[in-house]
Amino acid sequence: MSFLELHDIRKAYTLNHEENVILKGINLNFDRGEFISILGESGGGKSTLMNIIGGLDHHYDGDVLLDGKSLRSMNERQMDRYRRETVGFIFQNFNLVSYLNVLDNVLLSLKMTRISHAEQVKQGEALLKRVGLEKQSRQFPNELSGGQKQRVAIARALASDPDIIIADEPTGALDSENTQDVMDILYSIAAEGKLVITVTHSQEVADYGTRIVHLDDGKIHDELVIGAPFDEVEKEPTRYRVLGFRQMFKMSMQHMRRMWLRYLLIIFGSSIGISSIVVMLGLGSGIQNYMNHQITSQVNPTAVQISKKTGKVSTKARDKAKTAKAYKAAVNKETTAAAKNAQITSANINKIAKIKHVKSTTLGYYAGTQTSYKKNKVTASLQTDNQTILAKTIKNGTRPGTNEVLIGRKLAKKLVGTKKYKQALNKRVTVKLAMVDKHNKSVTVKKRLKVSGITSSNDTNIVVTPKTAKAMVNAKKVTYRPNFAIVQIDKLSHVKSVEHQIKAIKGSNKKQQYNYTGIGDLIDSLNTYIRLATNVLTGVAGIALLVSAIMIIVVLYVSVSERTREIGVLRALGARKRDISHLFFAEALTIGVLAAIMGIIFGQLWQVLGNAAIYSLIKYPIVRISGTAMLGGMTVSVVISLLAALAPAHMAARLDPVESLSHE
Numbered sequence: 250m251s252f253l254e255l256h257d258i259r260k261a262y263t264l265n266h267e268e269n270v271i272l273k274g275i276n277l278n279f280d281r282g283e284f285i286s287i288l289g290e291s292g293g294g295k296s297t298l299m300n301i302i303g304g305l306d307h308h309y310d311g312d313v314l315l316d317g318k319s320l321r322s323m324n325e326r327q328m329d330r331y332r333r334e335t336v337g338f339i340f341q342n343f344n345l346v347s348y349l350n351v352l353d354n355v356l357l358s359l360k361m362t363r364i365s366h367a368e369q370v371k372q373g374e375a376l377l378k379r380v381g382l383e384k385q386s387r388q389f390p391n392e393l394s395g396g397q398k399q400r401v402a403i404a405r406a407l408a409s410d411p412d413i414i415i416a417d418e419p420t421g422a423l424d425s426e427n428t429q430d431v432m433d434i435l436y437s438i439a440a441e442g443k444l445v446i447t448v449t450h451s452q453e454v455a456d457y458g459t460r461i462v463h464l465d466d467g468k469i470h471d472e473l474v475i476g477a478p479f480d481e482v483e484k485e486p487t488r489y490r491v492l493g494f495r496q497m498f499k500m501s502m503q504h505m506r507r508m509w510l511r512y513l514l515i516i517f518g519s520s521i522g523i524s525s526i527v528v529m530l531g532l533g534s535g536i537q538n539y540m541n542h543q544i545t546s547q548v549n550p551t552a553v554q555i556s557k558k559t560g561k562v563s564t565k566a567r568d569k570a571k572t573a574k575a576y577k578a579a580v581n582k583e584t585t586a587a588a589k590n591a592q593i594t595s596a597n598i599n600k601i602a603k604i605k606h607v608k609s610t611t612l613g614y615y616a617g618t619q620t621s622y623k624k625n626k627v628t629a630s631l632q633t634d635n636q637t638i639l640a641k642t643i644k645n646g647t648r649p650g651t652n653e654v655l656i657g658r659k660l661a662k663k664l665v666g667t668k669k670y671k672q673a674l675n676k677r678v679t680v681k682l683a684m685v686d687k688h689n690k691s692v693t694v695k696k697r698l699k700v701s702g703i704t705s706s707n708d709t710n711i712v713v714t715p716k717t718a719k720a721m722v723n724a725k726k727v728t729y730r731p732n733f734a735i736v737q738i739d740k741l742s743h744v745k746s747v748e749h750q751i752k753a754i755k756g757s758n759k760k761q762q763y764n765y766t767g768i769g770d771l772i773d774s775l776n777t778y779i780r781l782a783t784n785v786l787t788g789v790a791g792i793a794l795l796v797s798a799i800m801i802i803v804v805l806y807v808s809v810s811e812r813t814r815e816i817g818v819l820r821a822l823g824a825r826k827r828d829i830s831h832l833f834f835a836e837a838l839t840i841g842v843l844a845a846i847m848g849i850i851f852g853q854l855w856q857v858l859g860n861a862a863i864y865s866l867i868k869y870p871i872v873r874i875s876g877t878a879m880l881g882g883m884t885v886s887v888v889i890s891l892l893a894a895l896a897p898a899h900m901a902a903r904l905d906p907v908e909s910l911s912h913e
């Protein structure tokens with residue numbers, strides 16, 4: 250049994266419905282240490298036969314046996330392994346990877362062995378020394394002569410320490426001096442006990458071999474043994490591995506570095522899409538924050554005020570009254586009845602306190618007053634202090650204590666004077682309330698209260714503590730009846746649901762019991778609208794991403810087309826289909842990540858510039874790019890790039906190695 254056996258190999262191409270038989274039953278045996286020259290005319294099928302032996306072409310009849318094992322019985326993974334471990338290819342037109350330097354081209358094969366990186370570099374340099382190129386290891390293929398390129402290709406073929414070297418017209422593109430150098434190297438390889446199969450149409454080149462096989466018209470014409478095969482040499486077994494994503498990623502980086510301008514442009518293009526998305530999200534949240542900030546600086550959106558819905562008080566008694574005194578008494582009774590109707594009791598408030606998300610409830614009291622300072626009398630509404638009156642609205646002084654009053658700026662101006670309104674602070678104002686006492690008598694509640702503070706309020710209102718209010722009315726035997734309550738809700742997002750539940754409470758008349766005043770639900774709705782608008786704007790900005798995805802697809806397709814031959818070389822060296830697709834996914838990943846980083850940097854730049862431009866106007870940073878938005882932008886960029894790579898990577902992986910190698 251020979252090391253390599255060809256059994257009745259037949260191959261035909263069908264062109265224009267016509268079958269063109271190239272190989273018509275080839276039977277050959279090869280052994281280690283042989284230097285075979287396959288001699289034949291151009292177009293005789295030599296390359297076709299080499300592709301079959303090298304495991305690149307499996308569309309043929311007959312069989313190739315390696316150590317008795319049929320190549321036909323091997324699956325795709327085993328064929329990849331065969332090319333990776335057993336065969337080393339040398340091509341007529343060198344087929345070096347143009348963006349890798351000489352050493353990296355050799356390392357391409359060494360990367361498929363399990364030796365350490367340092368050892369790989371050492372061996373790569375030793376191989377280059379062997380082919381006389383130690384000084385050119387950092388040069389790129391386009392900086393080498395034809396002979397030098399072919400010597401790099403030989404070093405690369407040797408790097409994985411294969412048993413078979415297939416050299417398809419290795420000197421076809423070389424002058425006689427380089428031909429001799431290359432053939433000498435191949436001869437020395439055979440002398441090391443490897444099987445070297447050279448294809449040539451030159452008798453001179455064929456004469457280097459230990460056996461010449463004449464291929465003519467698709468058949469073996471004759472075989473001529475001109476030298477003894479070399480002895481087999483015992484060698485250390487090499488441990489191999491697949492290329493894997495890391496190696497393909499490195500390779501893609503090397504490719505991108507060589508084509509940096511193209512990739513920079515596409516990364517720049519994609520980054521515009523990402524930055525517009527990030528800025529739109531930032532603008533949306535900035536506007537939302539600005540609006541909330543503006544509103545909440547005036548009011549507390551989670552504190553809502555409720556009062557009872559009161560029905561009409563009967564006026565029959567008033568109508569029946571015959572005397573002025575009786576009429577007055579009837580009116581007073583109506584006033585007391587209305588006050589009773591409007592009263593919010595502890596039982597009422599306890600029920601509301603039990604509603605989910607209600608943090609606290611406070612009873613309050615409001616009434617109309619006449620407030621005066623010296624001769625100035627102003628109608629003002631009184632309310633007891635509560636959490637809807639924000640500390641930040643108190644511009645001068647403090648909240649009221651007992652027998653003190655907090656007044657609005659408008660009222661202060663009316664009482665003391667527009668320009669010197671601040672002087673109202675610490676002055677005593679008189680507060681009068683017309684009321685009805687327990688005995689149904691009209692009384693005037695009157696109290697001098699010290700102004701503790703002035704708010705920014707533009708209403709004529711005054712604020713006292715509940716204790717002060719109660720003491721004031723009780724002093725005149727008037728019952729203190731709280732007529733509003735403040736319901737404090739835990740979160741803005743819960744305001745709406747609490748509002749619904751309060752509105753659902755029915756009174757004894759089966760009708761809605763409470764009026765509800767608060768802007769929390771309005772803010773909540775506004776926030777929803779802003780979010781919606783932001784999403785729409787972000788979606789529009791997302792169109793830019795679609796364009797960038799198309800750009801990436803185009804660039805990757807161009808890349809696949811430009812690198813078709815390289816793909817063929819990689820497959821010949823033993824790269825798997827998956828490795829080829831990884832090459833393009835790695836590029837897409839790099840584009841996605843760099844576009845995201847660039848997009849975020851641009852976004853930040855827009856944020857700084859935009860905020861600087863608008864700050865003088867509204868004193869608030871209107872663009873607020875959050876960490877989540879940046880992370881989102883990053884994810885979208887990477888996902889879109891990877892999706893864009895799907896089709897080109899798939900196409901690249903499915904390319905036929907033989908067709909790829911003959912791609913022009």
Ligand SMILES: Nc1ncnc2c1ncn2[C@@H]1O[C@H](COP(=O)(O)OP(=O)(O)OP(=O)(O)O)[C@@H](O)[C@H]1O
Pocket residue numbers: 262263264271289290291292293294295296297298418450
């Ligand atoms: N993919 C293909 N489709 C159709 N015909 C093909 C294909 N590939 C090769 N052929 C034909 O097969 C024949 C043998 O080609 P092959 O490349 O094996 O010849 P060769 O002996 O290596 O020639 P050369 O020395 O010029 O490289 C040629 O006539 C060629 O036209």
